Amino acid sequence: MNIDPIVKKETGYMALGSLICTAVTVLIFVLLGKFDFTVALGCLIGFVLTVGNFFVMSDTLAKAISTGDEVTAKLKIKQSYVTRSVVMLAVMGASIVLEQIHWVPVVVSVFYPRIVIFVRGIVQNIRNRKNPPAENPENYVKWEDDEQETDEFEKFVGGFSKTKDNNNIEGK
Numbered sequence: 001m002n003i004d005p006i007v008k009k010e011t012g013y014m015a016l017g018s019l020i021c022t023a024v025t026v027l028i029f030v031l032l033g034k035f036d037f038t039v040a041l042g043c044l045i046g047f048v049l050t051v052g053n054f055f056v057m058s059d060t061l062a063k064a065i066s067t068g069d070e071v072t073a074k075l076k077i078k079q080s081y082v083t084r085s086v087v088m089l090a091v092m093g094a095s096i097v098l099e100q101i102h103w104v105p106v107v108v109s110v111f112y113p114r115i116v117i118f119v120r121g122i123v124q125n126i127r128n129r130k131n132p133p134a135e136n137p138e139n140y141v142k143w144e145d146d147e148q149e150t151d152e153f154e155k156f157v158g159g160f161s162k163t164k165d166n167n168n169i170e171g172k
Contacts, residue, residue: 004062007055014054017116018109022047025105042095042102046109049091053084054113 022043029035060080064073088110095106 003059007058007062010058011051011055013120014113014116015051017119018047018050018112021112021115022105022109025108029105036102038100038102039105041100042105043109045091045095045101046106046112049088049106050109050112053088056080056084 025046026035026039026043029039057080060076064076064080067073067076092103092107092110095101095103
């Protein structure tokens, strides 16, 4: 199985972020005095579910884009979404039904990717503000206060009307 290097890298970031979120979940249960084997099993299952779902989503997206056919790509992505959703719901449902697994860490783990992506975005913006990447300017996210001149339309759409070289789409 040939895995795209970007998929490996991003899945690594997600695994690290999910591990941190899982550690926070464990800490909360310990502080509440409710930590036991069922919580540990729920955290493990939630971690594997989160990282596995992210990996399959990323890998499917990379392979769908590489087909070059928009219809085929959309179909692959839709099939992956349905399959991943069914698997996640089944695992969450099983954790609720089975007494050997605490359901809270499994259900909470579904939110880890949003947290990890949000925090990575903040960290990336801070890094870009301190040291703008000169060799790769399209990765630089501009803050609104970085703009020197904006007309009312640009203020309304939040700068989405700008291209990479900070000109309007119309080329003004």
